[in-house]
Amino acid sequence: MATTRTEKDTMGPIQVPADRYWGAVAGIFAAFLRLGLTSFGGPIAHLGYFRVEFVERRRWLSEAGYAELVALCQLLPGPASSQAGFAVGLSRAGIPGGVAAWLGFTLPSALALVLFARGAALLTGPLGTGILHGLQVAAVAVVAQAVWSMAQSLAPDRPRAAIVVASTLVVSLVSGSRAQIAAIALGAAAGLWLCRAAPAVPSGRLVTPVSRAQAVGALALFLALLVGLPAVVIVSASPAAVVAEAFYRTGSLVFGGGHVVLPLLEAAVVEPGWVSREAFLSGYGAAQAVPGPLFTFAAYLGVVMTAPGGWSGAALCLVAIFLPGLLLVLGVLPLWDVLGRRSGVQAAVRGVNAAVVGVLLAALYDPVWTGGIGGRADFALALVAFGLLVVWKAPPWVVVLLSAAGGVLIRVG
Numbered sequence: 091m092a093t094t095r096t097e098k099d100t101m102g103p104i105q106v107p108a109d110r111y112w113g114a115v116a117g118i119f120a121a122f123l124r125l126g127l128t129s130f131g132g133p134i135a136h137l138g139y140f141r142v143e144f145v146e147r148r149r150w151l152s153e154a155g156y157a158e159l160v161a162l163c164q165l166l167p168g169p170a171s172s173q174a175g176f177a178v179g180l181s182r183a184g185i186p187g188g189v190a191a192w193l194g195f196t197l198p199s200a201l202a203l204v205l206f207a208r209g210a211a212l213l214t215g216p217l218g219t220g221i222l223h224g225l226q227v228a229a230v231a232v233v234a235q236a237v238w239s240m241a242q243s244l245a246p247d248r249p250r251a252a253i254v255v256a257s258t259l260v261v262s263l264v265s266g267s268r269a270q271i272a273a274i275a276l277g278a279a280a281g282l283w284l285c286r287a288a289p290a291v292p293s294g295r296l297v298t299p300v301s302r303a304q305a306v307g308a309l310a311l312f313l314a315l316l317v318g319l320p321a322v323v324i325v326s327a328s329p330a331a332v333v334a335e336a337f338y339r340t341g342s343l344v345f346g347g348g349h350v351v352l353p354l355l356e357a358a359v360v361e362p363g364w365v366s367r368e369a370f371l372s373g374y375g376a377a378q379a380v381p382g383p384l385f386t387f388a389a390y391l392g393v394v395m396t397a398p399g400g401w402s403g404a405a406l407c408l409v410a411i412f413l414p415g416l417l418l419v420l421g422v423l424p425l426w427d428v429l430g431r432r433s434g435v436q437a438a439v440r441g442v443n444a445a446v447v448g449v450l451l452a453a454l455y456d457p458v459w460t461g462g463i464g465g466r467a468d469f470a471l472a473l474v475a476f477g478l479l480v481v482w483k484a485p486p487w488v489v490v491l492l493s494a495a496g497g498v499l500i501r502v503g
Contacts (some may be wrong), residue, residue: 122194136171168415199382200389207393224497225375226462231475236349249284250444257448267357281441309421329397337410348384353453379490
């Protein structure tokens with residue numbers, strides 16, 4: 091069973107003897123658990139932490155292999171940092187290693203947000219409502235900063251800026267998740283037409299322990315759930331099936347970074363009345379103050395939803411929103427050599443990335459701005475928070491805490 095990486099510039103499987111296999115899986119879980127407890131700053135920061143830990147310190151991957159892995163995860167829908175972590179674990183110990191990496195990185199923030207959701211009901215009176223309102227204002231600053239940075243990197247030229255404007259108009263003028271799906275689809279089509287002139291992303295060779303059969307099975311399962319869950323909802327009105335379909339669909343459509351999950355989840359849970367707008371924005375603000383992936387916001391929503399709610403709701407939403415992205419990594423890794431070099435694929439992805447900036451820009455206005463800014467004091471607090479994030483590069487968790495304190499001062503004063 092012992093094999094070694096054959097090329098120093100590839101990401102290859104490092105297999106271990108059978109008697110040490112589960113010890114290796116436990117080691118992967120421990121390494122990612124530490125990162126899950128300490129990795130603040132969002133997906134780009136997470137990828138930086140991963141590089142230091144697994145390229146420089148542990149030498150699990152080469153520099154070139156890790157760069158290829160990051161390029162792949164940024165092209166796929168889903169949470170890029172969690173997908174990269176899953177692939178690192180996959181390269182060390184197969185699918186169990188990938189699952190161990192995902193669990194270790196995800197559990198700390200998911201548990202923290204579940205506990206916040208269960209304790210949020212206790213936040214009453216001027217102090218409690220001030221903290222919750224401050225979290226809503228923090229969400230305004232965080233999303234504005236995300237739009238600002240994403241627009242600079244994902245829409246740096248006129249064609250992609252035009253796609254941003256068009257997708258913003260589509261989502262602003264037509265409410266619901268269908269408008270968001272349409273904006274992303276139109277972005278892909280526009281990218282094929284307008285974005286071929288951008289520099290191509292280099293593609294190398296990634297060697298993985300995923301067999302062709304496993305890859306095909308993962309892609310088949312991804313598509314079966316994407317198509318089958320809506321059919322199950324039609325046949326059965328089970329709350330669990332309805333929630334699973336909504337979160338799985340959301341996880342299948344998130345391009346361009348963790349913050350893009352906000353408008354998709356808002357359409358999925360606020361518009362049907364499962365979660366109030368105030369609770370949604372408060373939870374999103376709290377999600378900025380914990381380490382780990384932003385997608386764990388789904389665990390908070392699973393607790394506060396009318397059904398299924400509680401710990402079971404948190405687990406259901408968490409698995410449903412992460413599963414499509416992990417299945418895609420498992421299915422696409424063996425095909426990356428072929429797909430990654432195609433100019434049409436890269437052009438379509440550029441258009442999609444520009445479109446999701448527009449989707450997020452529309453969400454900045456509604457529900458984030460309309461739900462968080464109620465007067466001049468709120469605007470001033472949001473402006474200070476935005477300045478701290480963009481100009482002074484303050485960590486998001488510091489901005490969240492300061493915004494919560496500002497919210498108390500506004501309500502008490």
